Amino acid sequence: MEIGSRKVRVKVPGSTANLGPGFDTLGMALDLYAWIEMSEAAATKIHLIGDQMKGIPTDKSNLIYEVAQMVFEKAGVLIPELEISMYSDIPLTRGLGSSAAAIVGGLAAANALIGSPLSDDTLFQMATALEQHPDNVGASLYGGLVVAFWDGERAEHIRVEPDDRLEVLVAIPHFQLSTEKARHVLPREQSLANAVYNVGHSSVLVAALCTGRLDMIPRAMKDALHQPYRAPLVPGLSKILAEATEHGALGVALSGAGPTMLALVDRDSSRKAELEQFLQGTLRGEQIEATLLWLKPASSGVQVLTHFDERCTLFENIKGEVRG
Ligand SMILES: Nc1ncnc2c1ncn2[C@@H]1O[C@H](COP(=O)(O)OP(=O)(O)OP(=O)(O)O)[C@@H](O)[C@H]1O
Numbered sequence: 422m423e424i425g426s427r428k429v430r431v432k433v434p435g436s437t438a439n440l441g442p443g444f445d446t447l448g449m450a451l452d453l454y455a456w457i458e459m460s461e462a463a464a465t466k467i468h469l470i471g472d473q474m475k476g477i478p479t480d481k482s483n484l485i486y487e488v489a490q491m492v493f494e495k496a497g498v499l500i501p502e503l504e505i506s507m508y509s510d511i512p513l514t515r516g517l518g519s520s521a522a523a524i525v526g527g528l529a530a531a532n533a534l535i536g537s538p539l540s541d542d543t544l545f546q547m548a549t550a551l552e553q554h555p556d557n558v559g560a561s562l563y564g565g566l567v568v569a570f571w572d573g574e575r576a577e578h579i580r581v582e583p584d585d586r587l588e589v590l591v592a593i594p595h596f597q598l599s600t601e602k603a604r605h606v607l608p609r610e611q612s613l614a615n616a617v618y619n620v621g622h623s624s625v626l627v628a629a630l631c632t633g634r635l636d637m638i639p640r641a642m643k644d645a646l647h648q649p650y651r652a653p654l655v656p657g658l659s660k661i662l663a664e665a666t667e668h669g670a671l672g673v674a675l676s677g678a679g680p681t682m683l684a685l686v687d688r689d690s691s692r693k694a695e696l697e698q699f700l701q702g703t704l705r706g707e708q709i710e711a712t713l714l715w716l717k718p719a720s721s722g723v724q725v726l727t728h729f730d731e732r733c734t735l736f737e738n739i740k741g742e743v744r745g
């Protein structure tokens with residue numbers, strides 16, 4: 422296949438996984454983005470732009486380069502050398518789906534570069550196998566709320582349009598917590614009672630989100646499978662999970678594997694400032710510095726951008742669009 426000198430650019434949302442009870446099965450895209458640009462090159466060059474990219478390798482061990490090669494291999498195409506640029510607003514290793522966004526963005530950019538021979542479903546299967554769970558990758562790929570499962574061979578999903586009354590307040594602690602570490606503390610075996618608790622809560626949460634029953638969220642967004650075991654890794658989490666609904670949150674959860682905490686809030690709530698103060702005050706009481714950010718669910722998943730000025734660098738192009 423003739424590849425030529427094409428340059429592609431994708432915009433991919435970060436996400437929150439689990440929403441409390443939906444461990445490894447619920448993901449929701451958020452309006453926090455990364456941009457990836459990719460073209461064929463004579464020698465591989467990787468440019469990582471922005472503070473969020475610190476510590477990420479810029480050689481062929483980079484995740485974006487690796488997933489791009491997986492796409493080419495699956496499509497039967499050889500492009501060993503790539504020029505890749507990435508800018509991201511998604512904080513790294515904080516529970517907002519940075520690795521899933523990198524995987525989905527890399528897969529989508531590589532696929533677009535060779536004329537999109539792979540379907541979204543194929544990309545979803547590849548991304549899920551890489552992450553080992555479909556929640557964050559499903560949200561970054563399809564956008565909205567993604568309800569999914571993976572049986573180790575195939576992932577299945579249904580995308581639900583998020584209720585437009587929902588806003589999201591995240592408290593992002595100024596420390597990293599890798600998914601690997603946060604999964605390591607989970608027990609290998611769980612009781613039937615915990616399993617039933619989570620199936621019930623997760624099912625009602627999904628039904629509530631599908632039918633606009635925001636009143637049910639405070640009771641449904643509870644978990645017995647992972648948050649209790651992860652709480653010791655995130656000072657303040659137990660108090661925030663127990664009390665945030667008394668301060669204006671519809672529901673509250675650890676975002677993904679943490680350490681970010683996420684509150685769902687009715688956009689018309691008059692108690693947003695109270696909730697901010699409660700989260701910040703609780704974390705300060707534990708000597709944890711955190712950044713609070715108001716976000717919205719993102720309807721669109723990864724997008725291949727068709728109109729951009731190729732004469733400008735990725736950063737010059739997106740400067741005006743960041744957070745847009
Ligand atoms: N652009 C990137 N290029 C290379 N590696 C990346 C990139 N973005 C993320 N990663 C890798 O992913 C790791 C973070 O993944 P991890 O699953 O621990 O956290 P997260 O995805 O931010 O949070 P969560 O999965 O809980 O939502 C980073 O430490 C880094 O190794």
Ligand SMILES: N[C@@H](CCO)C(=O)O
Binds near residue numbers: 438445446556604
């Ligand atoms: N469902 C995953 C999300 C983080 O990648 C977890 O909670 O470990």
